[in-house]
Amino acid sequence: MAGALTLEIATPERLLLREQVSEVVLPGANGALGVLPQHAPLLTELGPGELAYIPDGGQRKFIAIRGGWAEVLPDYVRVLATGAEFGxxxxxxxxxxxxxxxxxxxxxxxxxxxxxxxxxxxxxxxxxxxxxxxxxxxx
Missing domain, CATH: 1.20.5.440 (ATP synthase delta/epsilon subunit, C-terminal domain)
Known part of the structure; x- marks a missing residue:
């Protein structure tokens, strides 16, 4: 889908989420990081915090993240979290x-x-x- 990101969140225990989203806000180790489609590629450390995302055509949703890493590509955000849970x-x-x-x-x-x-x-x-x-x- 044009103008969308695939958000994938995995922990050592499970694949928590793989969904098309229009926006992601990551709890970066040094502050919040907003990601929209076509974001420049990067790899960043995540701190404990709240990850927010907007599913395509949906309302903002929230996941608690213990920390980990995120890989951001123009059309994909992959989060490898030490722990994560839906609100x-x-x-x-x-x-x-x-x-x-x-x-x-x-x-x-x-x-x-x-x-x-x-x-x-x-x-x-x-x-x-x-x-x-x-x-x-x-x-």
Whole structure:
């Protein structure tokens, strides 16, 4: 289809999605990256965050990504994620509890490595909550 991208999202456990889309917003390690058809090729690291996409003729959808890599070609976006879930698959209560634990770990962190780990856990929990809430998913 002209003017469309194929979006493919895979994790070690499953192929989560392969769909024609008109736009993708990736959670890049250094900030959000918008991708439209005919984007210049690139390979980028993904951080924990929310991936948004618009299926052809559809409404914006959201997926929580733990991190990984994305390959962008003019007509294809391939995401290899360490973990990913659709917003409606997320247990909001568990994600809220994970966020509370991460925030607690962050305040008690004594080493730089502990701080980095706590921040990553916090970002993952926040991404899960955002994806679930944007999907309209209720606890």
């Amino acid at each position: 409606d698959e997320i247990d909001i209560k568990r994600a809220e509890e994970a966020l509370r634990r991460a925030e607690s770990s962050l305040t008690s962190a004594k080493e730089d490595l502990d701080t980095v780990k706590a921040l990553n856990k916090m970002r993952r929990a926040q991404a899960r909550l955002e994806a679930a809430r944007h999907t309209g998913h209720k606890p």
